[in-house]
Amino acid sequence: MTSESSPQGLDQAGPALMNAGNRQDRSSSFSDTGANLISAEDIRRICLEAGAYDAGFVDINRESLAIERKDILRVYPRTRTIISVIQDLNRETIQSPARYLSTEEFYRSSDDLARISRTILRRLNQLGIRGVAMTGAFPMDMNKYPGKIWDVSHKLVAVAAGRGHMGINRLVLHPKCGSCIELNSILIDAELDRYDHPLAQNPCSDCRLCVAVCPVGAISRDKPFDFMACMTHSYRDNSFGFLDWIDAMISSADLSAYRSRFRDSETASMWQSLMYKMDFKCGCCMAVCPAGQDIQAGFQERKAGFIKEIFRPLKDRKEPIYVVAGSEAEVRARRNPNKEIRYVGLSPARRI
Ligand code: B12
Numbered sequence: 626m627t628s629e630s631s632p633q634g635l636d637q638a639g640p641a642l643m644n645a646g647n648r649q650d651r652s653s654s655f656s657d658t659g660a661n662l663i664s665a666e667d668i669r670r671i672c673l674e675a676g677a678y679d680a681g682f683v684d685i686n687r688e689s690l691a692i693e694r695k696d697i698l699r700v701y702p703r704t705r706t707i708i709s710v711i712q713d714l715n716r717e718t719i720q721s722p723a724r725y726l727s728t729e730e731f732y733r734s735s736d737d738l739a740r741i742s743r744t745i746l747r748r749l750n751q752l753g754i755r756g757v758a759m760t761g762a763f764p765m766d767m768n769k770y771p772g773k774i775w776d777v778s779h780k781l782v783a784v785a786a787g788r789g790h791m792g793i794n795r796l797v798l799h800p801k802c803g804s805c806i807e808l809n810s811i812l813i814d815a816e817l818d819r820y821d822h823p824l825a826q827n828p829c830s831d832c833r834l835c836v837a838v839c840p841v842g843a844i845s846r847d848k849p850f851d852f853m854a855c856m857t858h859s860y861r862d863n864s865f866g867f868l869d870w871i872d873a874m875i876s877s878a879d880l881s882a883y884r885s886r887f888r889d890s891e892t893a894s895m896w897q898s899l900m901y902k903m904d905f906k907c908g909c910c911m912a913v914c915p916a917g918q919d920i921q922a923g924f925q926e927r928k929a930g931f932i933k934e935i936f937r938p939l940k941d942r943k944e945p946i947y948v949v950a951g952s953e954a955e956v957r958a959r960r961n962p963n964k965e966i967r968y969v970g971l972s973p974a975r976r977i
Pocket residue numbers: 760761762775776777778779780781790791792793794795796797798804805806807808809849850852855856859860905906907908910911
């Protein structure tokens with residue numbers, strides 16, 4: 626037997642689940658009477674035993690998930706509960722000016738989170754609970770590109786499940802480990818005896834370091850998040866940049882015209898992204914955020930040191946910044962002499 630088919634800890638969790646024995650036949654006659662409620666505490670224990678840093682639960686009818694409900698039910702029509710699964714990241718790696726290490730931390734943690742989510746689901750399967758584990762980010766539904774290619778917004782689920790609140794940087798800030806988390810959601814067919822609710826307090830301290838560090842001005846306290854500015858830069862090697870790359874290859878008259886749009890280091894970066902996984906060009910709004918108990922006390926005591934050691938090396942990092950010509954992002958990026966403007970030259974027909 627594999628460890629998945631005989632999960633560790635199942636025998637401890639099993640007897641404690643209310644009416645768990647009845648649930649084995651539930652799939653053949655699914656009509657939710659609400660009679661067989663599952664213990665949220667037991668499911669939480671299964672999540673933590675599987676390696677999750679934290680987990681919370683939301684019912685499918687929650688008002689704050691109204692805009693997600695149709696997509697959630699399309700993915701899994703029997704969804705009754707959504708489990709928000711949280712994985713913490715190693716903060717020091719996320720903060721390093723060696724951004725390729727930060728990229729690696731994202732991906733290794735995503736892999737862990739995917740494995741943890743599947744382990745949780747297989748344990749629940751053993752108890753007669755069925756469901757679907759989402760992906761943390763990619764792959765998504767590219768038939769919907771350039772629209773809403775994701776089906777479940779893990780941020781909205783995590784907030785509804787009381788795992789944190791969105792800060793000014795638009796990331797979910799966990800009360801303990803702040804912004805340095807990745808999220809996933811598991812859709813299950815069971816109703817629980819208790820659900821979680823949004824936290825009373827937002828861990829965001831309004832320090833605005835995220836606003837100051839963003840090289841393209843995507844984050845502001847009062848304006849909506851500039852999705853395009855962030856995506857054009859940080860996701861240079863993603864779908865949007867990839868289309869630009871194909872454009873450049875097809876429409877350049879010769880090699881020097883191509884190299885004016887993609888110099889060798891940029892072609893090499895695209896190669897690396899295709900070979901390994903997409904290189905994030907930024908993520909600085911996560912790196913500089915001092916929210917969360919693990920970091921907030923130390924930050925308050927030695928703010929100047931934090932600015933010098935963490936904020937300045939990222940803010941002053943010499944690097945290319947990718948913008949659409951004439952955008953507000955270009956204006957913002959030009960204010961920092963350490964940044965070199967590089968245009969993403971998508972033809973107007975391709976711009977979102
Ligand atoms: C699309 C997407 C992007 C897009 C758009 C980002 C965005 N803000 O939506 C782009 C490509 C720009 C992006 C970039 C990044 N992303 Co991203 N992305 C996603 C994805 C696929 C969906 C995000 C989503 O739900 N958007 C919906 C929009 C509408 O949400 P929103 O802008 O926050 O607005 C809603 C609410 O926030 C609220 N709202 C709006 N404004 C404000 C303002 C305040 C102050 C508050 C409180 C609320 C609020 O109302 C809006 C409507 O409901 C998720 C994975 C997933 N399936 O959930 C990952 C995800 C959100 N990304 C993540 C990460 C880590 C990143 C990057 C750091 C990656 C990087 N290294 O560059 C950057 C950070 C950018 C940022 N500061 O948000 C993590 C976030 C983890 C966390 N701690 O929250 C996720 C959850 C992936 C994961 N599995 O962990 N991302």
